[in-house]
Amino acid sequence: MLGEPTVAGQRHPERPVRQATLKLRALNITLEVPRNQPARSQLTPVNLNFILAQDVDAQRLLPA
Structure with missing residues (x-):
């Protein structure tokens, strides 16, 4: 594993920016x-x- 950086992203202008922790592998x-x-x-x-x-954290964002 190369690391776990945290990035800020906004999927849509009407939604708030969220922090995403990525797991990087090569x-x-x-x-x-x-x-x-x-x-x-x-x-x-x-x-x-x-x-x-x-x-x-992608799994916790999916609807149940």
């Missing part, structure tokens, strides 16, 4: 070239970066 994945690829020597692996930001 993942790096390398996709290798398939072994059965005919032109394998001409291709290179691809690096992908993923970032997930989840609102820690």
